Amino acid sequence: MQPNKRPTQANKRPTRDVIVHAAAKLFRGIGIRDVSLDMVAAEAGLTKRTIYYHFRSKDEIIAAYLEARDMPNLETFKQWFDATEGTLADKVEGIFRHLAVAAHHPKWKGCGFLRTTVELVKTPGHPAMEIARAHKKRVEDWLAVELTAGGLAAESETLARQILLLLDGAFSTVLLNRDPSYMETAGLAAANLVRHALASRA
Amino acid sequence: MQPNKRPTQANKRPTRDVIVHAAAKLFRGIGIRDVSLDMVAAEAGLTKRTIYYHFRSKDEIIAAYLEARDMPNLETFKQWFDATEGTLADKVEGIFRHLAVAAHHPKWKGCGFLRTTVELVKTPGHPAMEIARAHKKRVEDWLAVELTAGGLAAESETLARQILLLLDGAFSTVLLNRDPSYMETAGLAAANLVRHALASRA
DNA sequence: TTGAGTACATTCACTAGTGAGTATACAATG
DNA sequence: CATTGTATACTCACTAGTGAATGTACTCAA
Structure with missing residues (x-):
């Protein structure tokens, strides 16, 4: 091994x-x-x-770099989710809140996976792209499981995607504007989506 | 001139x-x-x-490139919004639907402003960054005006940001997954947020 | 126990290619 | 003949990747 x-x-x-x-x-x-x-x-x-x-190449190092970040990143999200008290919506929002705190650090540079993706658009088949894709999927799947456990089985997949969409949007926007408050605004939207989904479940 | x-x-x-x-x-x-x-x-x-x-430099050309795209880009969004029949939520969703169509084109490469931002993170003071920021702000402001006109004055700013957050998230995600359906999922979320805001206005 | 052998690991010095930016000369237009 | 614009032909810096030699640590025969 x-x-x-x-x-x-x-x-x-x-x-x-x-x-x-x-x-x-x-x-x-x-x-x-x-x-x-x-x-x-x-x-x-x-x-x-x-x-x-x-x-063998720089690309191989890039891939190794992302691979090494895959599970720890997901674990961090899980931790933040679990550590937040309250409803399902609160817990989802908790992820964004924690990220907002992290984003305050002057050296914060957004999501490594997302940045890598954009830096490598010219080579669509790049192995690192695949790893990034898999990572996002892993996060999405985990979210879907949590949503299902919280009573949103029917819409868990769509909702998980929408939360991830907000997350990625926030990563980009915070990077562009250097303003972590966008992360909180995104968390609010995510929480709202969850809340409304729960409310409309009759 | x-x-x-x-x-x-x-x-x-x-x-x-x-x-x-x-x-x-x-x-x-x-x-x-x-x-x-x-x-x-x-x-x-x-x-x-x-x-x-x-x-004087390549950077100056980059800035000129973005500047030239600023207003036309916004105009396209406006057009898509106006061209969509239905409620305010439908119109917002219309933007995403049109983008989804555009994203089907194999040569589609996401949002030029967003890509530029990520390609230039290393130089935070880059003039092109400022132009990108201004562009996003312009779109956000326009959205806020439309939301206000639609009866959502109180929450128009937050909502406009959230829509933009979804938009930027979709740009990134579609680029990563090469799957335009994410754009539609994002549109659904945006429309939901608008709908619920309207519904909760008592 | 020692010394030759060997596989793994590391170094120095290099190639080949590319990219931003420039010195200088030449052409067209009024 | 002077201003404006264009072209040829560079410089300089940097980058991914390589050739060939050197070092190191462990193995095994004597």
């Missing part, structure tokens, strides 16, 4: 992880296109050639 | 326009970062040096 590490030097951090970690830091802070592998190498304290020993 | 054109050769299309037009075509189809000024020059049938005679 860990073919890149010799058992006898188990204490050392695998180089692959060091590279992905360094790349992630730069990608998050600067962007993907604007980060050269020379920069990643410098950040990781390695040579570019070493990077190319562990990865 | 047209300092770059000599009166005596008034029949000739001003070179500035030729350049912006060529750039726009390439930016729309390929992206901003991925279009070099060599490509723009080739498309315009000019030399790069000529471009630099009329513009």
Whole structure:
């Protein structure tokens, strides 16, 4: 399961992880296109050639970066949802509230998956796109399950999509306007949609 | 008002326009970062040096490109809104429906303003960002006016933002999933928000 | 226990290509 | 003949990716 590490030097951090970690830091802070592998190498304290020993291309590193963020991201959403007291609508809104707080950080740069998508539109078949798509789908599916559990089985899929639509819209808009309050406005809309769906269930 | 054109050769299309037009075509189809000024020059049938005679930098061309799209874009939205029969909610949804149709085109590449924003995150002070921001604001303001006219004065601003949030979310999501149906789902949510706002007005 | 062998890991120095922006010369127009 | 505009032919910086050599750690035979 860990073919890149010799058992006898188990204490050392695998180089692959060091590279992905360094790349992630730069990608998050600067962007993907604007980060050269020379920069990643410098950040990781390695040579570019070493990077190319562990990865076949920059694209492969981008994919590894997103993949590493997939589950943790979803877990964060789940945590925020669970940690919010109140109705189903309140819990959904809780996700947006927590995001609004995160967005206040000056270094906040939106959703890594979304940004990657836009940075890579020119190559529709890019593996990273697939990972981003899968991630969004995972979040959507999880939301649908929660909505179903909350008594909205019939409209759970549509509603989950609409919440995600609001989420992604907020990511973009907050980035454009540098104003986290849009995140709260989006949360309000999401909560309203949930509330009205529950109310109209007769 | 047209300092770059000599009166005596008034029949000739001003070179500035030729350049912006060529750039726009390439930016729309390929992206901003991925279009070099060599490509723009080739498309315009000019030399790069000529471009630099009329513009000081690539950034200036990007800004001119967005600026040229500002009003026409808004006009299109207005047209779609007006052309849709039905209630206020229906008209709002109409915008999304028309966009869904446009998004079916294989060469559709989302909202130019939004894409530009993401492509330029690294330079927060970029003039093009300001133009994009202003454009979104213009659309939002127009929507708020329509909502107010439709009897939703109190919540028009919040609602207009939420509609825009859904719109931008749909732009991103459709681009990611290459599935225009998300645009319709977003339209449904927008229409619902409007409907419920009208219903709860007692 | 030691020393040669070997597979993995890393480095230095490089190629080939691209892109923004420019120095300078040339053409047309009034 | 001077102003405006266009073209040729560059510079300079940077980037993805590579060739070939070097280093390191563990293995196994003697």
